[in-house]
Amino acid sequence: MKIYDFLIIGAGSAGCNMAYFLHKENKSVAFIDREAIAGGASGAAGAFLSPLPGKTNPYNSLVNDALEYCLDFYQNLLPSAVDKKGVLRVANGNFDKDKLSQNSMTCEHYDTKKLHEISKEFMDIEGYFYENAAVIEPVQICHELTKGCDFYKKDIKELCFEDGIYTLEDIKAKNIILAQGVSNSLVKIPYMQISPIFGLRIDVKTTTKVPFNIHKSISVSTNKQDGTLSIGATQERHDSAKMECLTTCDKCAFYEDSDEMQTQTLLKQAKELIKLEDLEVVKTYKGARATIKSYFPVIGKVVDYENSLKKHPCIKNGTKIPPEMLEYYPNMYVINALGSRGFVYGPYLAKILTQNILHGEPIPKEISTQKLFYKMARKS
Ligand SMILES: Cc1cc2nc3c(=O)[nH]c(=O)nc-3n(C[C@H](O)[C@H](O)[C@H](O)COP(=O)(O)OP(=O)(O)OC[C@H]3O[C@@H](n4cnc5c(N)ncnc54)[C@H](O)[C@@H]3O)c2cc1C
Incomplete structure (x- = not known):
């Protein structure tokens, strides 16, 4: 069975732009939506x-x-x-x-x-x-972005990760990108309150x-x-x-x-x-x-909130623990909170996230998952 390099959950502006940039870097990409390509907010957008x-x-x-x-x-x-x-x-x-x-x-x-x-x-x-x-034309754009990637119409209820591979029914992938818009996240991301x-x-x-x-x-x-x-x-x-x-x-x-x-x-x-x-x-x-409250979008590796705090409870008191020492869900990334400007942000954020995943380029602090994690952890 084929194992994709990347599997994207959500076929809106966020997911489709991710598919485009990853595919352009010669990665094999599948993407999934319970509705259709641009079946969520992206199909409703103006899109101005x-x-x-x-x-x-x-x-x-x-x-x-x-x-x-x-x-x-x-x-x-x-x-x-x-x-x-x-x-x-x-x-x-x-x-x-x-x-x-x-x-x-x-x-x-x-x-x-x-x-x-x-x-x-x-x-x-x-x-x-x-x-x-x-x-x-948002729907036409989303279709164009995903040419060369495999689309599956499925409603994903949970993620299964074993031996370094995610398996979602008959689809296998090494990495997961969550691009779910307003839907309930497939893993707990309490610091990103949509x-x-x-x-x-x-x-x-x-x-x-x-x-x-x-x-x-x-x-x-x-x-x-x-x-x-x-x-x-x-x-x-x-x-x-x-x-x-x-x-x-x-x-x-x-x-x-x-x-x-x-x-x-x-x-x-x-x-x-x-x-x-x-x-x-x-x-x-x-x-x-x-x-989210700040109106900034969010991209990056998905920090495992509970396990990061279990490992470094001192974060709550303000002790600085660098991002690389936090706990993360394996090979999992998120792109979300695009607010009212999903088609303005889509290509720009997807490019930054792709460069980060594949080439280790930094993500600007204000849109990183870590920024939100630290903010919530310190409050707690
Ligand atoms: C009325 C309206 C007008 C807008 N006008 C503009 C505008 O003029 N300009 C602009 O730039 N932006 C506009 N926006 C905002 C823009 O539409 C959004 O920012 C953008 O669509 C967000 O894209 P997304 O991919 O994050 O979310 P979505 O497009 O909502 O995509 C998320 C997808 O994930 C799928 N999904 C989630 N969970 C699962 C699961 N477990 N299994 C399978 N599928 C799942 C959903 O079905 C959905 O299709 C507008 C939005 C609205 C509602």
């Missing part, structure tokens, strides 16, 4: 690739570095699935005018007059135009031509090849203490009644930006974003 303005800090630097990287990456991977026409950011509560204008990303102020020259349909708004922004943020996005038909993406608290995309636009997305927190977060929100009773309300909210917010003539909602997508 936009900068994060504001004075430079570690978080927006990570986002904007990842953005620069992913724009080139997707354009080389599948140009037909990428529409790079830029984004107009309109000030709102989180992003006032000062924040929008002060940042490392080049932008241009568009006043109402200029916007009306571009399209009569713009409402009386103004904003900052960023050239480096795009919208992509909190789902539910969201709804719609595709609409309209006769209005939207020249570029527009973003205020929601985004309206430029017209796609078939003329439709994406509008998204809402944000609602699940009470995950009360129920397990399912991969496909379509099957989740919790939100059954609120679709129509959320669709109306999206349409109302879109119409405050641009007049959309002959509007018809053609499709609704739902998903849950995986986030």
